[in-house]
Amino acid sequence: MKMIKQTWHVSGHVNLFMGIIxxxxxxxxxxxxxxxxxxxxxxxxxxxxxxxWALTYGRHYPSNTAWLFILVGLLGILSVNTFVCTxxxxxVLIKSRHAFSNTSRFLLxxxxxxxxxxxxxxxxxYLVSYLSAGTHxxxxxxxxxxxxxxxxxxxxxxxDLAIDYYGGGRMIHxxxxxxxxxxxxxxxxxxxxxxxxxxxxxxxxFSPLSIHLKKFAPKKKGGMERRKYITVIxxxxxxxxxxxxxxxxxxxxxxxxxxxxxxxxxxxxDRA
Amino acid sequence: MKTKLMVxxxxxxxxxxxxxxDKVDDDPSFMSIGSFAVNKIDSGWTEVRDGAGRALVLIPxxxxxxxxxxxxxxxxxxxxxxxxxxxxxxxxxxxxGVIEDVLVGVTTKKEDWTIPEVVRGMEEKRITYLxxxxxxxxxRLKASEPELVLTWDMSIIPMLNExxxxxxxxxxxxAMCLNARMKFISFIAPFFKKEEKARAYFAKVAASLSRIRExxxxxxxxxxxxxxxxxxxxxxxxxxxxxxxxxxxxxxSDYLFDDVIGKSCIEISLERFLYSGEDAEIFFTYxxxxxxxxxxxxxxxxxxxxxxxxxxxDGRVYSPYNSYSQSGDKLDEILTDIAAILHPKCYPDxxxxxxxxxxxxxxxx
Numbered sequence: 001m002k003m004i005k006q007t008w009h010v011s012g013h014v015n016l017f018m019g020i021i022x023x024x025x026x027x028x029x030x031x032x033x034x035x036x037x038x039x040x041x042x043x044x045x046x047x048x049x050x051x052x053w054a055l056t057y058g059r060h061y062p063s064n065t066a067w068l069f070i071l072v073g074l075l076g077i078l079s080v081n082t083f084v085c086t087x088x089x090x091x092v093l094i095k096s097r098h099a100f101s102n103t104s105r106f107l108l109x110x111x112x113x114x115x116x117x118x119x120x121x122x123x124x125x126y127l128v129s130y131l132s133a134g135t136h137x138x139x140x141x142x143x144x145x146x147x148x149x150x151x152x153x154x155x156x157x158x159x160d161l162a163i164d165y166y167g168g169g170r171m172i173h174x175x176x177x178x179x180x181x182x183x184x185x186x187x188x189x190x191x192x193x194x195x196x197x198x199x200x201x202x203x204x205x206f207s208p209l210s211i212h213l214k215k216f217a218p219k220k221k222g223g224m225e226r227r228k229y230i231t232v233i234x235x236x237x238x239x240x241x242x243x244x245x246x247x248x249x250x251x252x253x254x255x256x257x258x259x260x261x262x263x264x265x266x267x268x269x270d271r272a
Numbered sequence: 273m274k275t276k277l278m279v280x281x282x283x284x285x286x287x288x289x290x291x292x293x294d295k296v297d298d299d300p301s302f303m304s305i306g307s308f309a310v311n312k313i314d315s316g317w318t319e320v321r322d323g324a325g326r327a328l329v330l331i332p333x334x335x336x337x338x339x340x341x342x343x344x345x346x347x348x349x350x351x352x353x354x355x356x357x358x359x360x361x362x363x364x365x366x367x368x369g370v371i372e373d374v375l376v377g378v379t380t381k382k383e384d385w386t387i388p389e390v391v392r393g394m395e396e397k398r399i400t401y402l403x404x405x406x407x408x409x410x411x412r413l414k415a416s417e418p419e420l421v422l423t424w425d426m427s428i429i430p431m432l433n434e435x436x437x438x439x440x441x442x443x444x445x446x447a448m449c450l451n452a453r454m455k456f457i458s459f460i461a462p463f464f465k466k467e468e469k470a471r472a473y474f475a476k477v478a479a480s481l482s483r484i485r486e487x488x489x490x491x492x493x494x495x496x497x498x499x500x501x502x503x504x505x506x507x508x509x510x511x512x513x514x515x516x517x518x519x520x521x522x523x524x525s526d527y528l529f530d531d532v533i534g535k536s537c538i539e540i541s542l543e544r545f546l547y548s549g550e551d552a553e554i555f556f557t558y559x560x561x562x563x564x565x566x567x568x569x570x571x572x573x574x575x576x577x578x579x580x581x582x583x584x585x586d587g588r589v590y591s592p593y594n595s596y597s598q599s600g601d602k603l604d605e606i607l608t609d610i611a612a613i614l615h616p617k618c619y620p621d622x623x624x625x626x627x628x629x630x631x632x633x634x635x636x637x
Binding site for chain 2: 039040041043044047056057059060061137138140141142145147150172173175176215217226227229231
């Protein structure tokens with residue numbers, strides 16, 4: 001029992017946190033170089049998932065990828081450290097609940113701890129994403145044509161592709177270049193039909209899928225005549241729920257923290 | 273203190289790990305080649321990742337396709353009939369020794385080919401001209417019955433899926449580095465079961481690269497080089513991460529676009545091009561003599577903006593022959609050719625076969 005307590009205490013200690021942060025800085029500096037000069041080794045993580053990537057790229061290029069495995073390990077330790085530290089403080093806070101004059105002040109003190117827990121939920125989301133996400137790469141859609149997915153079973157049709165080209169004349173090198181693209185998609189499965197407009201930074205969601213615009217053509221008017229098409233990345237990402245929940249919780253915790261700070265500041269001013 | 277020591281020690285281990293040599297050639301069961309990858313997944317099966325990040329599985333002819341793959345992802349090997357867009361891809365088929373047996377369709381007209389096997393094949397009607405690369409004739413493609421299409425054009429994927437013909441995207445979102453250019457053959461080889469030929473080709477090119485390092489290591493000059501061109505509304509260059517940029521740096525020269533990172537033939541601003549052009553001593557243009565690169569004066573006439581570039585005034589300008597883009601099978605010779613251009617004193621008797629130094633003026637002008 002004593003050993004468990006000691007392990008619990010050490011794993012939540014602030015010195016451990018500082019050590020991990022220091023190591024992460026060194027690791028990320030090395031990782032920066034690897035990412036800069038060997039980006040092709042890391043791109044596939046997005047569609048293969050971390051497990052398959054680790055068995056192929058990770059295993060066969062250890063000198064380039066070791067930093068990432070170490071980073072994952074460090075993040076794991078950091079998560080445990082954050083969980084233990086936050087939980088300890090929550091226990092302390094609960095024990096001293098009688099010191100608060102009202103419940104709202106007591107509850108607001110949970111703000112920073114909610115922020116820490118939300119970080120852990122976000123980490124968990126990324127872990128789930130990289131371990132179990134299913135991504136379809138290089139899916140090409142031509143206007144009026146459909147593609148069928150087998151997992152999950154659905155059909156995606158590009159109903160219309162509208163590309164806006166610059167015609168202002170003030171910037172000669174932008175003349176005739178694409179400024180915006182809007183692709184109208186119809187997505188259907190056995191029970192649902194959805195029509196939505198896809199553009200950059202505006203993915204289309206069709207649960208459990210999200211469809212992202214990767215590329216389109218033609219990018220300019222005139223010159224080499226190109227066929228109109230878009231390339232999409234289709235993701236089935238179960239981790240998304242976690243990090244969106246984490247973000248919402250984090251925002252809630254941040255507001256609680258700020259409210260608590262402001263109200264304490266106001267009280268101090270009133271007393272003065 | 274203990275924590276500091278631990279940080280330092282682990283940092284050192286990471287440094288050693290990070291600076292180690294790539295374990296690239298030791299294990300042929302998995303190979304990353306730039307954006308491409310080859311993974312031997314089972315006895316006789318190979319999973320490849322093409323330039324668009326699509327996974328294809330290569331299975332011996334007649335075997336039942338493995339589960340988990342869609343029909344367009346399955347390619348029976350050895351492939352017997354191929355249609356190909358890119359001249360580099362086709363020259364790699366030549367390097368693998370399969371060009372005359374498998375090539376059935378191309379997107380360049382007969383008169384523009386310098387590969388004798390392709391010209392002969394087109395004359396003998398074994399190889400079909402499929403139409404211009406941006407609008408191929410699908411009827412001709414269907415009639416040529418390819419089992420595989422090698423292309424850079426992603427827009428044909430839906431049509432090929434309808435036709436039931438698998439395709440491989442051989443273009444990549446970032447330019448191929450020198451290592452990927454040399455190893456690209458190892459990505460194509462499993463489709464034809466010609467891995468041995470690929471290894472021999474790589475060894476040949478690697479040996480030429482070693483010779484270049486050796487010959488140029490004591491070069492006293494460090495020429496400044498740019499590679500690209502200005503067109504009517506666009507400025508296109510080879511980025512620093514492209515194989516030509518890496519080669520120039522490797523051959524004791526200074527590639528002035530080495531800070532530009534991205535795809536091959538990347539667009540940059542006119543100002544950036546002119547800024548480097550004022551310093552450069554050697555300028556490799558994309559234009560061939562057929563496209564107007566007959567002399568420095570002709571280039572300057574075609575675009576007055578480049579008339580002020582140093583290589584056009586008192587440097588050297590090189591234009592590729594048609595054979596340059598169709599000689600991927602002789603990559604070792606191309607690399608040596610470029611090194612000889614950069615350091616003519618190191619290669620006193622070298623005669624360039626792939627580039628032509630432009631005279632100041634057109635003969636008779």
